[in-house]
Amino acid sequence: QQQVKQSPQSLIVQKGGISIINCAYENTAFDYFPWYQQFPGKGPALLIAIRPDVSEKKEGRFTISFNKSAKQFSLHIMDSQPGDSATYFCAASGGSNYKLTFGKGTLLTVNP
């Protein structure tokens, strides 16, 4: 059972455009929703995270939007740059559960 569904699988955006990646979850016990960025040959690195008590969190060009009733959250990358080209994973964990459940990832390509 895949508890976190991520889409799209791949995304191509022009430099300066907006990249949007979506995730949906099933487990209502989840209460922590991080996004990770992974470059080839590297491990995932935490990008930004949100708790369900807020609907949006912004850090620089990166914004998470969270819809608790729909059990969905999304990552928006404003003014996308070629250096943002990477694989992005959404994840979730819940309560005292230390396990992160990851989506399958989105390969983002930003063309110059």
Added chain:
Amino acid sequence: GAGVSQTPSNKVTEKGKYVELRCDPISGHTALYWYRQSLGQGPEFLIYFQGTGAADDSGLPNDRFFAVRPEGSVSTLKIQRTERGDSAVYLCASSLFPGTGYGYTFGSGTRLTVV
């Protein structure tokens, strides 16, 4: 150290052989995790250490997999009688926040190829 260090970065082994993968966590991080990332997939949980003990090994796929952390720092993931299906990137992460999903720092992983 400044980050989570994993060695080797790449390991090619023959089917049926035994392998050991090493993880050096960030100094002071008591929580340590192993995840496995198959091609085109997100990381999947294998095992969680709090200190020296394995608090949760429910993600280990079978009894060919075993992990230790004898002094509460370095951890070794051991795989016996390797199979081609074990080929994946094995990621280690450590955290200052035991018992939560917060603050994971991942290493760069060990890419295991079983031929």
